[in-house]
Amino acid sequence: MHRYSVEEGQLKGYNDNILYIIGEIRKKGWFEMESEDKKINDLEMAKKRTHKILITDMAIEKVPLIKYREIPESEYLMLQELAKEVLMVSKNENDSNEVALTYSLDYRNLIAEGKEFMGVALGDEHSVDPCMNTVAYHLITTSIQCVVIVLHNHPSLSKFSLEDVKFFLSNGTVKMMVVVTNLGNISYLVKKENYSRKKAIEIYNHAVNVHNEGNNIRDYQKAVFCFLSNCHEANIVYEDR
Numbered sequence: 001m002h003r004y005s006v007e008e009g010q011l012k013g014y015n016d017n018i019l020y021i022i023g024e025i026r027k028k029g030w031f032e033m034e035s036e037d038k039k040i041n042d043l044e045m046a047k048k049r050t051h052k053i054l055i056t057d058m059a060i061e062k063v064p065l066i067k068y069r070e071i072p073e074s075e076y077l078m079l080q081e082l083a084k085e086v087l088m089v090s091k092n093e094n095d096s097n098e099v100a101l102t103y104s105l106d107y108r109n110l111i112a113e114g115k116e117f118m119g120v121a122l123g124d125e126h127s128v129d130p131c132m133n134t135v136a137y138h139l140i141t142t143s144i145q146c147v148v149i150v151l152h153n154h155p156s157l158s159k160f161s162l163e164d165v166k167f168f169l170s171n172g173t174v175k176m177m178v179v180v181t182n183l184g185n186i187s188y189l190v191k192k193e194n195y196s197r198k199k200a201i202e203i204y205n206h207a208v209n210v211h212n213e214g215n216n217i218r219d220y221q222k223a224v225f226c227f228l229s230n231c232h233e234a235n236i237v238y239e240d241r
């Protein structure tokens with residue numbers, strides 16, 4: 001994977017699209033809703049013993065252009081802008097806490113049909129539920145398989161959480177999840193064409209079972225690491241940039 005530069009004007013069509021889309025989401029404003037108290041297990045508690053990094057303009061600037069595996073090249077620039085947008089919203093509207101941006105890869109058709117194609121949800125320091133936004137909820141629950149992309153930030157700079165992985169596996173409509181840290185680093189999980197949900201759930205359950213006895217942050221990280229290092233067997237690509 002290499003970063004690459006984009007000739008001025010070369011991707012003008014995409015740029016216009018991105019500006020339109022960003023304009024649309026800004027126009028609508030953001031919806032914040034308190035999520036219900038969730039059940040918190042020991043591993044969850046462990047995760048919370050980490051602290052928040054405040055987002056700077058420099059972190060937003062440095063969000064890289066990534067050649068995402070399994071994703072059409074036409075989306076790379078869009079994804080870079082949207083990852084920046086997540087940090088921008090988090091910084092400006094949500095005290096550097098978690099923000100989830102959900103959109104459909106089918107946005108060109110959705111736009112043509114006058115339909116909603118993107119939603120933003122604001123969370124707290126340790127979690128965000130993308131579905132708290134009604135458009136995101138609609139996209140995630142009603143889209144065809146593997147067409148939705150969810151991007152969210154991690155204030156504590158951690159990589160994927162078990163909850164993120166669970167969300168990714170639970171929702172067949174979700175093709176890719178991107179985590180951008182508050183310093184602008186990116187990691188992502190994406191399902192390949194021959195993705196096996198059954199195998200993925202096996203790997204997830206194994207990871208959780210093996211490490212569930214523990215209740216500290218290291219056990220939590222081990223469980224996540226266990227899933228991330230084995231998920232290729234279920235034809236999921238994990239990359240940490």
Ligand SMILES: [Zn+2]
Pocket residue numbers: 152153154160161164179
């Ligand atoms: Zn997360």
